[in-house]
Amino acid sequence: MSDVADGAPLLEVRDLRTLIPTSRGTVRAVDGVSFDVRLGEVLGLVGESGSGKSVTCRSIMGLMPPGAARISGEVYYRPPGASPAEAERNVLTLSREQRRRLWGAELSMVFQDPMTALNPVVRIGKQVIEAVASHSDLSRSDAEARAVELLDRVGIPSAKRRMDDYPHQFSGGMMQRALIAIALASNPRILFADEPTTSLDVVIQDQILDLLLELQRDLGMSVVLVSHDMSVISEICDRVLVMYAGQVVEATETDRLLGVPSHPYTVALLRSLPQFVTGTRFLPSIAGAPPDMTRVGDGCRFAPRCPLVEDACRTWNTELLAVPGAPVPHLSRCRRQEAVPSMGKVPVPQEVG
Amino acid sequence: MTVASEVPGLMLDIGDEAGVGRKGRLWRRRGLLIGLTMLVVALVVTIGAPLFAKDTPTAFDALHPLAKPFSTGHLLGTDQYGRDILSRVLYGGRVDLAIAFGATSVTLVFGSIVGLVAGYFGGWVDTVLMRIVDLFFAFPFFVLVIAIVAVLGPSTFNMFIAIWLTSWVSYARIMRAQTVVTRRQQYVLAARALGYGRLRIIFRHILPNVVTAVLVFSMVDAMGNIILAASLSFLGLGVQAPAPEWGAMISDGQNYLLTSWWLALIPGVAIVWVGIGFSLIGDGLADVLRPGGE
C-alpha cells in the first residue's frame, strides 16, 4: 500500500448522475455518486457489471459518446498550484477544447481490452510518440527517445526494437503495458484504470498490478482502479468504494472493508472470493440479479437480494450513513449496519428467483 | 449487371446503424411499404397497359410527331414517329419488369442451389464450384453479357439467356458464405448428432436462416437487371425496334435531346421509379428479416 499523502482532495465528485436514454427507457447508470480522490492514493471502485463504475469514470473524463448521455453533477479538479478560478470550475461543464487540454496531462485512462484499445494499423512506437508529443514541444528524436524510455519503464524488453512492432505482434500483457506507457506519457496526476487486468491471465494480472503500484509511487500520481474482482482491488488499493445499481453503497479504507464490512452486498462480494471461503467446496454466489436500471426509484436497490431485508428497507430513501465507532471514515448505505456482522451466521440465500 | 461486393450485406447496411431505437425501425417499415406500393403501381399499369394506354405502342400519329407532354390526347407527348409515349412506356415496362422478375428468380434459384451445395458439402466440391464462380467474377459483368448477346444475336430472349448465364454467381457466393457460417452453428451440429438425414438438415435447419441475405440481395439484383436490360437495349443489343422498351426509348430520344428532351427523360423516370421501389423493399426486408429484432 502507498503512503496516503496529506489528504487534500485532488478530485472532488459531487452528486454525479448519468442518464442514458435507450429504446427501453432511461437507464440511470450513475445515480448520485459522490467521492473524493486524494493526492497520491489508490482508490478502488468495485461492483458487478452494470453497477455504474465504468460509466462513472467515463462521465468524469468526458468520454461518453456525444449525445448518448445526460450528465449532471459537479466535478472539481484541484491540482496543487491551480488558480482559484480553475479550482472552482466544474469539469463537467468544460468545453471540448478545455477538456482536451486536461486529457493526458492531468487526467488519463487505461481501458480494459488492450487488443481493441490500440490502433491496429499503426506501429506501437508511433502511438507512444503521439502521446508524448501532444503535450510537449520535444523534437522528433527527443520524443522518440522518451517513448523508448517509457516502454522500457513499463517493463517491455528490447523496447527500442519493439517500437517498430504492430499491436498484433504483442502479447496481451505487453499491450497493456504499452497502454499504460501511453497513458502516462504526459505525467497525468490521476489515472483511471478501467478493468486493466480483466482480459489478462492471472499471472500477468499480478505483474500489471505491481507495475501500476510501482509507477504510482514513483510518479506520485493517484490511481482510480475499477474492477469487478475484489481480490484485484484488495491487492493495491488504499481505499475502496463499493458500487451497486448506480450508487455507492459502502466506502472506507481497504483493510477496514475486508475486516469489518458494513453492507450486505459487500459481505456477499467478499464471500464469493476464493480466499475468504472456508469449509465448503462450493463458491457461494449472490442469488438474484441487479435491478432493471430503467425502473429504479426509492427504496434500497439491494433489497430484493438482501438476506437482512425488512419491509422498511424497501421504502427507505437511502443515504450513506457513517458507521459508528469506526477508527477511519466509513460510510455504508444500509440502515441495518449493526446487523451485518451477524451475517456470518445467516446462510446466504442459494436458490435463484 | 449487379454490383456484387464481397460482403453483400455491406451494400444494404443502412438498416443496421440507422435503426437504433424505434424511430429507425419505423422508417424502415415505411420504406418497405412505399417500395411495395411503387412496385405494385408499376406492375398494375404495365400489365394492365391496354386499360391505361390510349394507343398500342406502335401506332403512329402522323399528324403529331414530337408532341410535347400534356398536348392533345397525348399525356406524355409523342416521339418522332408520332407514337404515344405514355403507351410506349407502359408496354415497354412489361419487358423490363419481366426481366426483373423472370431473370432474377431463375438466377436466384440456380445460384442459391450451387452455393448451398458448395457450402454444405465443402471439400473439393466447394473448391471446384467456387473456382468457377471466381472465374466469372473476374469478368466485368456487363462486358460479358454484351459478348454473349453478341454471339447469340441481339434479341429480347437472348438478353434473358445472357443474364441467366452470368448473374447466378452472386447468389452462389452469398449462399455459400451463409451456408458455411450456419453449418457450424450449434443447432446444426445438434441436428447431426441426432442423426437427421442430410436433406432434412439442409431444408429445415439451414435454409430458413440463409434465405434472408439472398432475398435482400435479390431486390438490388432485380434493379440491376432492369438497368442491365435497359442498357443493352440502349446499345441496340437487347429489345429490337419497334418493340418498346425503356432503355431503347432513351436511345431513340438521344438524337432529339436538344429539342424534345422528354423522349429521353420520361423512360428514365420510369426506370428510377421501379429502381427506388426495389431499393426500398430491399432495405425494408433487411431490417424486418433481421433475427432478434432490434
Place this chain on the structure above:
Amino acid sequence: MSAGRYAFVRRRLVQLPFLVLGITIITFLLLRLIPGNPALVILGNHYTAAGARQVNDALGLNKPLLAQYGQFMSRLFHGNLGYSFFYAEGARTVIGQHIYPTLFVILYAAVLAACIAIPIGVISGMRRNGWFDQGARVFFTVAFAMPSFWLGLILVLVFSVHIDVFPIDGYGKGFGGHLYYLFLPALTLALPYSTVLVRSLRASVISVSRADFVDTARIKGIPTWRVLTHHIVRNAIVTVVSVFGVNLAYLVGGTVLIENVFSLPGLGSLLVSSVSTRDYPVVQGVTLVFALGIVLVNLITDVVHAMLDPRAATGSGD
C-alpha cells in the same frame, strides 16, 4: 519484417496463372457459341466460298476444339489477339488505338468517386442520422437507381446544353483538354460508384469510431482532427479499399455506355461497334483485355490493402 505482410499477396500471385487460364478458356469458348455457320454470320452478304475458307482458317474452325484452343493460346502468347475483319488489321492494333480514352475515363471516374465518397462517407458516419446523413442517403438511393446513360444524358442536357459549361461530347486534346472534356463522363460513372463507397465507408466509420482505441487516442489530448484522420479514417479506409476494388468491374461496364453517350473513341465504343459488325475477334480481344485488366486491378487492390492493414498477413487470406 514486412516479408510476412505480403505473404498472402504472394499466394494470390500463385493463383494468378490459373485465373488467367480460366479467363482465356471462357473467352475462347465465347466465340464457339455462335449459332450456325460463323463464316456466314461474319461475312453476311459478302459470303463467298473462298471468303468462308479464309474465315474458317483465321478462326481455326476446321480443327477439333482442343487444337483450336491450342492455336488460340499460342497466338495469344505472341501477342496476337486475332484479326479484325472490319478494320482489316490486327485486333491488337485496333484495340491499342482505342485503349487510352477508356483508361483515362476510368481512372478519372475512380478519382472523382474517391473525392466524393470520402468526405461524404466520413461525415455521414461521424454524424450518423443527422440531416446530412439522411440527405446523403436519399440522394444516393436515387442516384443508384439511375441508369448511367440516362444520368449522362441529363448531365449533358443541363451542363452542356442549357448552361453550356462543358462540351457535349468528344475527347479533347492534351491532358488538360481531356480533363475538361471528360469531366461529365467521369462524373456520370463516378456517382453510382460512389453510392457503394459511401455506404461502405459510413458503416466502417461508425464501427471504427466505437472502438476503444479511438478513446485511447482522444485521451492523449491530441486535437480532434488528428483523431479523425490518423485513427478513425485510417482504419475505416481499409475495408473500403476492398469494396473499391471489387466494384471496379462496375466502372468498366459503365464505360461502355458512357462512351456511347459522350461519343468517346474508347474500348467500349469499339466493343459495341464490333458487335454490330460481327467483328468477333475484336469482341473477343476486348473482352480479354477487360478481364485481364480487372485481374490486375484486383491484385493491386490486394497489395494496397496489405499495405494499409498489417494484420492482413496473418494468413486469413480472403
